[in-house]
Amino acid sequence: MAEAPLLPRKDQGDAAGEEKGYWRGETGKLAYLALPMVAVSLSQYAVQVSSNMMVGHLPGVLPLSSAAIATSLASVSGFSLLSRPYLLFIKALNNILEKFVKQIGMASALETLCGQAYGAKQYHNLGLHTYRAIVTLLVVCVPLSLLWVFMGKILVLIGQDPLIAHGAGRYIVWLIPGLFANALIQPITKFLQSQSLIVPLLLSSVATLALHVPLCWVLVFRTGMGYTGAALAISVSYWLNVAMLVVYIVMSSSCRETRTPPTIKAFRGVGVFLRLALPSALMMCLEWWSFELLILMSGLLPNPELQTSVLSICLTSITLLFTIPFGLGAGGSTRVANELGAGNPEGARSAVRVVMSIAVTEAVIVSGTLLLSRRLLGHAYSSEDQVVSAVAAMVPLVCITVVTDGLQGVLSGIARGCGWQHVGAYINLGSFYLLGIPMAMLLGFVLNMGAKGLWIGIICGSISQSTLLSAVTFFTDWQKMADKARERSLSEKATESESRYLLE
Numbered sequence: 001m002a003e004a005p006l007l008p009r010k011d012q013g014d015a016a017g018e019e020k021g022y023w024r025g026e027t028g029k030l031a032y033l034a035l036p037m038v039a040v041s042l043s044q045y046a047v048q049v050s051s052n053m054m055v056g057h058l059p060g061v062l063p064l065s066s067a068a069i070a071t072s073l074a075s076v077s078g079f080s081l082l083s084r085p086y087l088l089f090i091k092a093l094n095n096i097l098e099k100f101v102k103q104i105g106m107a108s109a110l111e112t113l114c115g116q117a118y119g120a121k122q123y124h125n126l127g128l129h130t131y132r133a134i135v136t137l138l139v140v141c142v143p144l145s146l147l148w149v150f151m152g153k154i155l156v157l158i159g160q161d162p163l164i165a166h167g168a169g170r171y172i173v174w175l176i177p178g179l180f181a182n183a184l185i186q187p188i189t190k191f192l193q194s195q196s197l198i199v200p201l202l203l204s205s206v207a208t209l210a211l212h213v214p215l216c217w218v219l220v221f222r223t224g225m226g227y228t229g230a231a232l233a234i235s236v237s238y239w240l241n242v243a244m245l246v247v248y249i250v251m252s253s254s255c256r257e258t259r260t261p262p263t264i265k266a267f268r269g270v271g272v273f274l275r276l277a278l279p280s281a282l283m284m285c286l287e288w289w290s291f292e293l294l295i296l297m298s299g300l301l302p303n304p305e306l307q308t309s310v311l312s313i314c315l316t317s318i319t320l321l322f323t324i325p326f327g328l329g330a331g332g333s334t335r336v337a338n339e340l341g342a343g344n345p346e347g348a349r350s351a352v353r354v355v356m357s358i359a360v361t362e363a364v365i366v367s368g369t370l371l372l373s374r375r376l377l378g379h380a381y382s383s384e385d386q387v388v389s390a391v392a393a394m395v396p397l398v399c400i401t402v403v404t405d406g407l408q409g410v411l412s413g414i415a416r417g418c419g420w421q422h423v424g425a426y427i428n429l430g431s432f433y434l435l436g437i438p439m440a441m442l443l444g445f446v447l448n449m450g451a452k453g454l455w456i457g458i459i460c461g462s463i464s465q466s467t468l469l470s471a472v473t474f475f476t477d478w479q480k481m482a483d484k485a486r487e488r489s490l491s492e493k494a495t496e497s498e499s500r501y502l503l504e
Helices: 010-055 062-071 086-101 109-119 123-149 151-157 162-173 176-193 198-221 227-251 264-268 270-298 304-321 323-341 345-372 374-381 385-418 421-446 450-474 478-490 493-503
Strands: none
Touching: 010 176, 010 198, 010 227, 010 323, 010 345, 123 151, 123 162, 123 176, 151 162, 162 227, 176 198, 176 227, 198 227, 270 304, 270 421, 270 450, 304 323, 304 345, 304 374, 304 385, 304 450, 323 345, 323 385, 323 478, 345 374, 345 385, 345 478, 374 385, 385 421, 385 450, 421 450
16 A cells, blocks of 8 residues: 655645735735725724713703704604603614614615726726715605604604703704715715725725814814704714715726716616615615614513613624724725626635634634623623623623624625625525514513513524525525626626717
């Protein structure tokens, strides 16, 4: 019997070296995309957080109460308030709509359209898709802004305290300009992200935050505007961000091939955007809505003040930690979309393998760190021993959510890169509303497990979501995805030619 060679053959060593080199290169590309996107998300989130913190230092509790409700950016009509915790009900439902109003979900359709078009070198189409997204989101802003104008009166009609309702109405009116600015920020962000132009996004977001903090302080404490100055500061900061990004796109040579003047053809193709935008919005919002419903249901438990405070702390922590897998998902979405658009299914498959490996590692590290510091988490939000102890008891469950969120954040990014947002929407609908919410109600109310039971129910939905998304990704025919991406990009060639003809 021949002995096994002591050293690998040259071709085997070369193959191993090439594989190692590819993983190193792909990891570098993902890090270049993902790490700045984490910082961008944190910076944009910090604009609102810093405003609320300053409002909290004004005399009395009315300014903070008004700003807290108004910052939720929405109101719901057609429901009745029959129970004691009506304020919790309003806050939860307003937070639900806030996630939609931010237009992040609808704008995420551009991760598919622009990412695949850039990979296919159909550069002109990036501008067309971005214009379509901007037009669509600006149209959505019109009825929302009209709703915000009458927010104060609506809150009074549904039973809110008149003083708080009036204050919230004043605050949210000053946020309307920021709503329209956000309708531009989100598509422009996806436009640059699809081209891997992440540094401009990072610099503009950090610069916006750096300008926002002193601006907000001046408007709140020095102009006499009080808490409404914080809302105006948010709107002004958003428009400053828009201005910086637009100047970069117009002046930078990196966008020379992708920036295009608006044409009639761009506005006629809104249906192309909506076919992916609506499933994108549903895929992202359905999960968020389930967590907000969790807060709503906690107001029906015994001692609702404690239960709601604990779940709110847990949800806030999850939202903050989710910026990491969100950034990884954004990087994975761009890499997958670019490779599919370029007709490289193996490249897309390899990108998925690398980003999922990073996601698993990140989830283990973050959840382990959170578990070890479970007592510190409660102290970061409250000095009440009862709240701190209750939060510490919830942290092991939160750690499970960190793991599942870490996986689904990246898997959702892969879904957006492939263009099967509708599949993700169906999965989220079934996981959370056919399994998670009913299980939460059973455990929380029927079996009297309280806040833990509610959170365990959502964990069941989150595990189901991650499992199904993993299965879909595992069984994906990447060659078929690449063919579809090429067809989608090439189908725009006629539009591109006609649009250019109009400009000549």
